[in-house]
Amino acid sequence: MSINVKSVIEAALFIVGNEGVHKDKLKSISRLPESDFNAVIDEMIVEYEKDSQRGLLLKKVGDYYKLFTKPEIAKIISVSFGIKQKNPLNQAMIETLAIVVYNEPCTRSKIHELRKTDPTPMLEKLIEIGLVEEAGRSEAVGKPYLYQVTPKFYDTFGIDSIKDLPEIIVPEKGIEELTYEEEINFFDTNREDNNE
Numbered sequence: 511m512s513i514n515v516k517s518v519i520e521a522a523l524f525i526v527g528n529e530g531v532h533k534d535k536l537k538s539i540s541r542l543p544e545s546d547f548n549a550v551i552d553e554m555i556v557e558y559e560k561d562s563q564r565g566l567l568l569k570k571v572g573d574y575y576k577l578f579t580k581p582e583i584a585k586i587i588s589v590s591f592g593i594k595q596k597n598p599l600n601q602a603m604i605e606t607l608a609i610v611v612y613n614e615p616c617t618r619s620k621i622h623e624l625r626k627t628d629p630t631p632m633l634e635k636l637i638e639i640g641l642v643e644e645a646g647r648s649e650a651v652g653k654p655y656l657y658q659v660t661p662k663f664y665d666t667f668g669i670d671s672i673k674d675l676p677e678i679i680v681p682e683k684g685i686e687e688l689t690y691e692e693e694i695n696f697f698d699t700n701r702e703d704n705n706e
Contacts, residue, residue, distance in 0.1 A: 515540050516554055523568070523577045530576035530665075551575065571664045578668065598639050606632040607641060611663070611672065615645040615656035633657060641666065 522531055522539050531539075537547045551568075558568040565583040569576055579587065599607070602625075609624050610616045621629035636642035645658040664670065 515542060515550060519551070519554065523575060528576070530571060530574035533570070533573050533575060536575055569668060570670050571668070572661050572670065574661075576665070598635075602627075603632050603635055607636055607659070607663075610636075610642055610657050611659050611675065614658040614672075615648075616658070617648055617650070617654045617656060619654060 519536060519540055522536060536551070537544060540547050540550065542550060551570075555568045555570070558564055558566055565580055567578045567580055569578055605625055606621055606629055609621050609629075613620055618629050618633065621633070633642060637644075640660055640662040642657050642663070643660045645656040647653040648656050669675065
């Protein structure tokens with residue numbers, strides 16, 4: 511009996527769960543040459559997205575492929591099973607996260623310059639929940655720590671790279687007029703709201 515390669519890929523993704531499968535491992539499991547593997551996985555991504563009979567999406571997050579519940583299905587399941595999704599991010603954390611992601615690697619002083627407030631508490635919380643991490647030290651005076659987003663950031667917001675984020679348009683008056691509205695709207699639409 512011949513086994514469909516898509517079934518093998520799907521089973522591997524299901525078994526691994528939230529962690530996802532590295533693209534190299536998945537290619538190895540599929541036993542396909544790279545060009546064929548890329549064609550098959552791209553086809554699967556489209557099939558999952560377009561098929562209204564499926565409750566899952568297949569996405570590439572960094573170097574990993576993962577299965578996600580479709581947002582509209584996740585809401586139904588959450589209500590049916592009484593699952594409450596708590597949003598750990600408040601407005602200040604979202605603004606700090608937006609500054610880091612659009613300026614990474616980013617120093618505390620850069621965040622302070624843009625938010626006009628000490629970023630230390632927000633950075634500590636973002637590091638604690640795994641969305642931001644230290645990325646070495648700057649060559650600037652005092653060698654301040656640099657910060658960047660983690661792979662969990664991409665996973666949480668369902669994006670593959672920084673290129674997937676909305677473009678910032680800086681007003682003619684300068685950076686001080688920037689409100690981060692675009693980034694905040696993006697983050698809000700890609701996470702469950704905490705109404706508590």
